[in-house]
Amino acid sequence: MIAMIEKFRSRHDRALLLIVFWLLLALFGPLCSSHDPGAIGSQSVFSAPSVAHLLGTDYLGRDTLARLLNGIRHTVLLCFASTLVSCSVGTFLGIAAVTARPWVEALTGRLADGFLSIPSLLFALLVIAVFGTSTTALIVTMGVIYTPGAYRTSRALAQRIARLDFVTVARARGESTPYIILQEILPNMAGPMITDVGLRFIYSVLLLSNLSFLGIGVQPPKVDLGSMVRENMLGMAYGSPAMIVPVVVIGILTVGINLALDSSSGRR
Amino acid sequence: MAATIQVDNLEIVGRRGKGTELPIVCNVSFSVQRGEMLALIGESGSGKTTVALSLLGHIRKGCRIAGGTIRVAGYDVTALTSHECRSIRGRVISYVAQNAGSAFNPALSIMRQVVEPALVHRTLPRRDLEARAVSLFRALALPDPETIGERYPGELSGGQLQRLMAAMALMTDPEVVVFDEPTTALDVTTQIEVLSAFKAVFAERGITGVYVTHDLSVVAQIADHAVVLKDGAIREAGTVSKILFKPEDPYSQALLAAAEPRSRQADLARQPEQRSLLDVRNLVVGYGQRTAAGLPEKVVVNHVSFSVPKGRMLGVIGESGCGKSTLARAISGLQPWAAGELLLNGEPLTGNVRERTPDQRRHLQLVAQNADSVLNPSKPIGQTLARVVRFYGGLRGAAATRRVNELLDMVRLSPSLASRLPSELSGGQKQRINFARALAADPQIVLCDEITAALDTVVAAAILDLMKELQRDLGLSFIFITHDLHALQSICDLIAVLYAGQAVEVGPAMALGKGVHHPYTRLLHDSVPLMEPGWLESTRIRRADETMPATLLNSLSLDPELCCFLARCPDRVSGLCDRVPPPVRSVPAGPRVLCHLPAPICSEFLT
Numbered sequence: 051m052i053a054m055i056e057k058f059r060s061r062h063d064r065a066l067l068l069i070v071f072w073l074l075l076a077l078f079g080p081l082c083s084s085h086d087p088g089a090i091g092s093q094s095v096f097s098a099p100s101v102a103h104l105l106g107t108d109y110l111g112r113d114t115l116a117r118l119l120n121g122i123r124h125t126v127l128l129c130f131a132s133t134l135v136s137c138s139v140g141t142f143l144g145i146a147a148v149t150a151r152p153w154v155e156a157l158t159g160r161l162a163d164g165f166l167s168i169p170s171l172l173f174a175l176l177v178i179a180v181f182g183t184s185t186t187a188l189i190v191t192m193g194v195i196y197t198p199g200a201y202r203t204s205r206a207l208a209q210r211i212a213r214l215d216f217v218t219v220a221r222a223r224g225e226s227t228p229y230i231i232l233q234e235i236l237p238n239m240a241g242p243m244i245t246d247v248g249l250r251f252i253y254s255v256l257l258l259s260n261l262s263f264l265g266i267g268v269q270p271p272k273v274d275l276g277s278m279v280r281e282n283m284l285g286m287a288y289g290s291p292a293m294i295v296p297v298v299v300i301g302i303l304t305v306g307i308n309l310a311l312d313s314s315s316g317r318r
Numbered sequence: 319m320a321a322t323i324q325v326d327n328l329e330i331v332g333r334r335g336k337g338t339e340l341p342i343v344c345n346v347s348f349s350v351q352r353g354e355m356l357a358l359i360g361e362s363g364s365g366k367t368t369v370a371l372s373l374l375g376h377i378r379k380g381c382r383i384a385g386g387t388i389r390v391a392g393y394d395v396t397a398l399t400s401h402e403c404r405s406i407r408g409r410v411i412s413y414v415a416q417n418a419g420s421a422f423n424p425a426l427s428i429m430r431q432v433v434e435p436a437l438v439h440r441t442l443p444r445r446d447l448e449a450r451a452v453s454l455f456r457a458l459a460l461p462d463p464e465t466i467g468e469r470y471p472g473e474l475s476g477g478q479l480q481r482l483m484a485a486m487a488l489m490t491d492p493e494v495v496v497f498d499e500p501t502t503a504l505d506v507t508t509q510i511e512v513l514s515a516f517k518a519v520f521a522e523r524g525i526t527g528v529y530v531t532h533d534l535s536v537v538a539q540i541a542d543h544a545v546v547l548k549d550g551a552i553r554e555a556g557t558v559s560k561i562l563f564k565p566e567d568p569y570s571q572a573l574l575a576a577a578e579p580r581s582r583q584a585d586l587a588r589q590p591e592q593r594s595l596l597d598v599r600n601l602v603v604g605y606g607q608r609t610a611a612g613l614p615e616k617v618v619v620n621h622v623s624f625s626v627p628k629g630r631m632l633g634v635i636g637e638s639g640c641g642k643s644t645l646a647r648a649i650s651g652l653q654p655w656a657a658g659e660l661l662l663n664g665e666p667l668t669g670n671v672r673e674r675t676p677d678q679r680r681h682l683q684l685v686a687q688n689a690d691s692v693l694n695p696s697k698p699i700g701q702t703l704a705r706v707v708r709f710y711g712g713l714r715g716a717a718a719t720r721r722v723n724e725l726l727d728m729v730r731l732s733p734s735l736a737s738r739l740p741s742e743l744s745g746g747q748k749q750r751i752n753f754a755r756a757l758a759a760d761p762q763i764v765l766c767d768e769i770t771a772a773l774d775t776v777v778a779a780a781i782l783d784l785m786k787e788l789q790r791d792l793g794l795s796f797i798f799i800t801h802d803l804h805a806l807q808s809i810c811d812l813i814a815v816l817y818a819g820q821a822v823e824v825g826p827a828m829a830l831g832k833g834v835h836h837p838y839t840r841l842l843h844d845s846v847p848l849m850e851p852g853w854l855e856s857t858r859i860r861r862a863d864e865t866m867p868a869t870l871l872n873s874l875s876l877d878p879e880l881c882c883f884l885a886r887c888p889d890r891v892s893g894l895c896d897r898v899p900p901p902v903r904s905v906p907a908g909p910r911v912l913c914h915l916p917a918p919i920c921s922e923f924l925t
Contacts, residue, residue: 219692233705
């Protein structure tokens with residue numbers, strides 16, 4: 051067990067550490083600021099950084115840091131949840147396509163092709179226009195959008211592994227399908243799948259930020275990085291941190307994880 | 319005159335990840351005179367390919383030349399810049415890789431790829447190059463030299479592609495050609511054609527070359543001098559006849575001993591006839607829709623029958639694509655069959671492994687081919703074995719551990735290996751674990767699919783010894799699928815020769831090489847290279863003397879009922895063989911042959 055963790059850690063340590071860092075920031079970050087993210091604490095709007103407001107104030111005079119920490123929480127947790135949905139459903143379907151009867155593969159493959167052909171932003175707009183915005187709707191929508199990609203990756207991996215001799219031998223021994231999936235196939239596709247999970251996470255951060263920027267993502271009083279940018283668009287004229295900092299954070303979040311994933315897959 | 323290739327004190331070091339640098343090649347020196355062929359002999363990991371590639375100035379990523387000089391045709395390769403390297407590669411020195419099947423781009427026609435290296439170096443205009451290519455195709459005895467260039471790699475066979483790759487390497491008239499195991503992936507019957515085409519071209523054009531191989535009998539045919547490498551160092555160097563017939567170094571002697579065909583046969587003739595354990599009766603396996611006759615569209619295994627007596631070893635031999643592996647899959651219940659029967663201990667087996675009883679599954683075990691993929695890479699081998707022990711025997715905990723240790727001992731491995739992952743084992747060790755896993759089920763018959771194909775000669779010989787021991791000690795039966803006639807002859811009691819899905823001959827292994835046989839068995843027997851210089855020429859001459867088919871038959875237009883070997887058969891009789899399906903003939907104390915006129919193997923074939 052320890053050996054397995056060691057192996058896992060040495061392969062994916064950077065990307066994994068980074069994701070854990072963002073999760074911790076999402077869970078505990080809002081506790082670090084004494085300001086209420088919703089309270090109007092200052093008379094001046096778009097004020098410059100000061101001791102009272104470390105990152106200045108936003109367009110209503112609210113503390114930017116408190117709102118930023120809150121925004122990170124929503125962005126990260128929402129995207130984490132949707133990635134969990136897309137990757138677990140995608141992996142399940144991908145392996146099912148390889149191990150179950152041929153019609154399962156035909157059906158899932160065509161469905162995935164269909165979903166992939168719809169532009170993701172349009173699809174999200176459509177779903178939200180019909181079902182309205184709620185946290186659940188956002189998670190499910192983004193989960194559905196990124197399931198076909200995860201399905202494709204896992205199917206390709208599982209297909210390669212299922213053809214290897216040790217799986218053939220297990221089948222010849224008469225092992226059950228769940229045993230073959232859980233013990234023979236899954237452990238050997240974990241590495242590349244982790245990379246895929248990281249990529250889906252980045253995609254969902256970008257999509258959620260887009261949606262919120264358009265005003266159909268996270269709704270007030272809740273706040274996320276995309277909606278912060280939209281709210282404080284006027285601040286661009288004043289060079290206000292309330293508009294610039296969320297943009298920078300989105301960049302650091304996505305590019306950082308991407309770079310970490312690249313370096314870990316390059317070293318394999 | 320200076321040697322064309324002069325390598326002095328070559329040292330190559332490499333590192334894995336961030337570890338310290340380890341020597342890969344140490345202090346290697348050799349020289350090749352103009353017009354000579356040098357063989358680099360060694361097992362996998364001996365550094366032979368690394369040395370060969372360094373002649374082209376190519377060093378794998380993570381490795382570097384730490385010392386020594388390489389001079390090829392007047393160029394100091396170690397001192398060249400990457401730009402200069404590019405200008406000599408393909409022009410002064412060229413390379414023929416091992417697997418021609420994957421070395422060609424499937425999307426471009428042959429001609430475009432063959433003239434490409436010469437076009438890059440702008441030696442001649444395209445029109446002249448194409449004319450040159452055609453003359454090379456002719457020299458390499460390729461069929462339809464005028465038009466073969468218009469075809470695509472997918473339409474050609476492995477042996478043809480290998481010769482085309484040699485043509486590509488020779489396009490620029492290079493000073494030196496490096497061959498990296500060019501015939502290892504080919505069947506023996508194809509290998510002989512490729513080797514003789516190579517040899518004719520070498521002689522005609524006076525090519526200087528380096529030939530990397532592990533096959534000593536190929537060395538005997540093709541090279542003038544040889545260098546034996548082990549762990550990156552030269553163990554012995556000299557002329558081929560000295561290395562092959564008077565080796566001084568113990569390692570060369572071991573290599574030779576392993577390559578020498580030697581019988582591991584116990585004298586079974588005196589033992590009473592055993593009852594039949596596994597019977598295959600008229601088995602038909604195929605793919606695609608069923609036709610009106612109830613048979614599949616594409617038949618891969620065609621009415622094959624044989625039986626394996628208890629405690630005996632049956633060898634199945636045939637070239638790639640003859641249906642050997644499909645037969646193995648069908649017997650192990652992974653590929654349903656269209657017609658015929660399979661009986662284990664007299665009880666019929668179904669074509670789906672899930673529908674077989676646990677005992678039937680236990681008694682018939684599969685040992686799969688590829689040592690690198692037979693073990694789950696994320697599980698320690700102890701767990702892999704313990705799973706089988708628990709699956710069939712229901713053993714857990716200490717009893718299971720004891721049984722695992724017992725199994726490791728049975729395949730001559732230390733119990734301390736149980737905690738290792740497969741990636742930490744060598745190829746031979748993996749193949750032994752592969753065996754142990756089959757033995758864990760306590761089987762009656764073990765189906766071995768090409769288990770020695772990917773192993774080095776010495777390691778493969780040890781695995782064959784192990785099989786014979788297990789057969790003797792545990793009374794196991796084996797089906798041993800292979801394309802290596804030597805291995806087959808040395809351990810099997812019975813053999814079945816498969817050609818195009820049909821068992822053209824089934825009989826005792828002892829009778830092989832004497833008496834009456836199917837023409838294909840003779841061809842096969844005849845094509846296994848012997849470790850004597852001149853074998854290639856004498857075989858070629860004998861082949862030419864044989865009455866070759868007057869007209870080439872299109873094998874696709876033939877009635878499937880007729881003899882499957884008709885298109886290639888040297889002995890066919892028109893009016894008989896192309897009219898009437900061949901009968902099954904039994905020779906007393908000999909094989910059962912599917913032929914109109916099984917002719918005896920001439921005695922001089924056996925020398």
